[in-house]
Amino acid sequence: MTPLPAESGPGRVGARGRLVAVIGLLDRPLTSYYLVLGCSMLLLALGLTMVLASSNVDQLERTGSAFTLLQKQAAWIGIGLPVMWLASKLPPRTFRALAYPLLLLSVIGLVIVLIPGLGVSAWGATRWIDVGPFQVQPSEPAKLGLVLWGADLMARRERLGQLTDWRALLIPLLPGAGVVVMLVMLGSDLGTTVVLLTIFLTLLWVVGAPVRLFVGMAGLIGLLVAILIVVEPYRMQRLVGFLDSSGDPLGIRYQGNQGLLAVASGGWFGTGLGEGRAQWGFLPRAENDFIFAIIGEQLGLVGTLVVLGLFGLLAYAGLRIARRVRDPFMRLAAAAVTGWLSVQAIVNIGGVIGVLPITGIPLPLVSYGGSAMIPTLAALGMLLAFAQREPGARQALAARGPGPARRALSWLGLARR
Template sequence: MTATLTPGEERKRARAERRKRTSVFTLLTAWLGRPLASFHLVLAVFGLLTVLGLVMVLSASSVVSLDTGSSVYTVFKKQLLFVVIGTVAFWVAVRMPLKKMRQFAAPALAVCFGLLVLVLVVGTTRNGTTSWFVIGPISFQPIEVAKLALVLWGAHVLVQKKAMLHQYRHLLVPLVPVALLMFALVMMQPDLGGTVTLIVVLFALLWFAGAPMRLFGAATLGGLGGIVVLSLNEGYRLARVLTFLNPDADPTGKGHQALQAKYALADGGLLGRGLGQGQSKWEYLPNVHNDFIFALIGEELGFLGCALVLGLFAMLAVVGLRIAARNIDPWIRMVAATLTVWLVGQAAINIAYVVGLLPVTGITLPMISAGGSSIVVTMFVFGILANCARHEPESVAALRSQGPGRFGRLMKLPAPDVYNPPQKRKPSRPSTPPRATGRREPASRRAGTSERQLNERRRTRRSVPVPEHRREHRRSARGRAGHPRADEGGRH
């Protein structure tokens, strides 16, 4: 039997629970108010996504590795190698001064344009897309680096023209023409997923630069029109759209991948079948370790595993925008916000087409899907976000006064520089206007004084008695003016 509580005891228990909830909330708020809280949150999200990605790639690629390689660890070993390279890239991005990164943005963008042109000539074609450089066992996609270069350079241009962004000419030029040229080169491969990600980056830059809503409305209408034209132009794109609208029309052909992804998510239930026990990786779901790895997460880890992935990317969105809001350097603010939108938007598109909300576009799930250049560039982006977090004003003050901290000493990070806003230029002194030729008007007439007022002033001056010492001074001055000096007379 359970003992019944008196009303007084119930009130005491309720007050104790409220105090407990308040104390937890107070501790969390106090921790988030610490100077390096954003930096530690970026490290936590980065570490959890890296571990989860390695575990899921090992589980998803075992069957493919056994079919194409000598062991079940072939794809996993390759992914582990790229993660090690990406970890070095993360460390470099955290240590690199952001000023140098901003200076190298324009040369990096020029190099990326050269690589996008070169890949069309000597690139390797995979799955109908010529977007790969293959050097021995290593493959590389230049579009991944091009997206990062567009973010850094675009933010630099928009910050430089901040005072003139209310004019469309300065808001759109040169950012939009450069981005459209990059779109054209990527669509010549053709790589629809890369183009969609570039559009997300461009929209994020314009949004955080303060572009008006009517511009986004016109761009959305133009984008929908371009999608319709491109879909009707190529047969495989039209097939993707039709499959998205009705995947049951061809369940063993075009709609096979979309239907199998939904079946895998449904089989997982709440807790999943168990890690490594998924059936979709046995060639039921193509590309399960790349584009459709979220379906395997739902099958093996269930709804809780999917919620974990969604929660990590939601935390990334909050932390990235928090870093942008707490910085005072406008370039860092725009870079942090745009990189956050890029990563979270790419994850949202991937998850949306896995669950059937969007057509399949071939976009990978950041930090989790298998891929070489994708994982390295994404880790470098996380390093930039961590570097931006260390440049918050409170973090800069704490790091420069109290030392680098535990993680700073472990990674040998230098103290961030203090932000000095650019000084406003003083307006130049206006030049003296040229004197007019000819006879000059009297000052009284230039000031608008009439002849009658001038005569009255003269009469008033004459009527006022002049003191005796002033009269003597005037007489002596007239005398000196009428008789030249002795030296002047001697010369003449």
């Protein structure tokens, strides 16, 4: 009997069959929907766990309860999840109608932040407004406002066939984005400035801006970021500390060094939840900007790879939505949201592991903070709404049958007949 060649052996066929099955799953109409929903929920659950693991010692000393920040974060998520659900049910025209009011309110908030006595400064930046017991950061909803406004503007221009002229590409998108960026810059928030500029560049890329124009805008933005770094002494110190890892280990390099030490000490599987050293006051702002370092320490390399994988899948789903939807507004908004979340995650993680300068920007869905959480969940809810408008998605949803909420209403006799 002639043996089978290696290429056609049972193991080879089995591996190929599994690969074909996985590719088949990724090609289903609701793949984007379930990827966005699943990755979001997993990152939220991980974030809640790590907020507790990174803040319990500090909060026990300050407030007498190890769960103070966990409870606050859970409250913000409790507000954000209904917002996400509502956004997932809205039609695209509603998002377009919200674009101008949201951007206008964000600009007003950014102006208020700059008024002496009203804006709250911390860690070298003026970003917050005190609203009762809470601090609100207007630059966070400004990201979503710029996404919606820019996508609506470019979609209108595309419908009118005006995108062949570079002036129609840049005006009023460039001045509008410039106003938002300038106000954030005046508050010394470099990390958010980079994200806003990423949204601007993403919109230009998706509408097919000429390469020369795109490269020119990218060069101009690079020059702007360089100027922002040079004119602020503390940013210049951070850049020098980033370039010279051996200098001032107890000063400007302290947070970065402690973050790297925490990640390195985690090994393959980490020290265990709540068993790390960094949570004992060695790592400043561990629950916020440096929560990835706590993940690396307590969950090890495996934990950090899980986080990277979840953000990678989320980016894939966002780009898949942008590629498959037919409406120009949905395509532009989905790509801009994907660029926003991906670059923010890259900048945060890059700062923690020492490959990028520290900018003080949170890790989406994972870091502590409500001002960033609610706009992010609203943006993800919008992606879910767009995913339901991919080819074949409506039919797949109809075939799936009623959801748990509708079934519960049916049991109570309250469902619409």
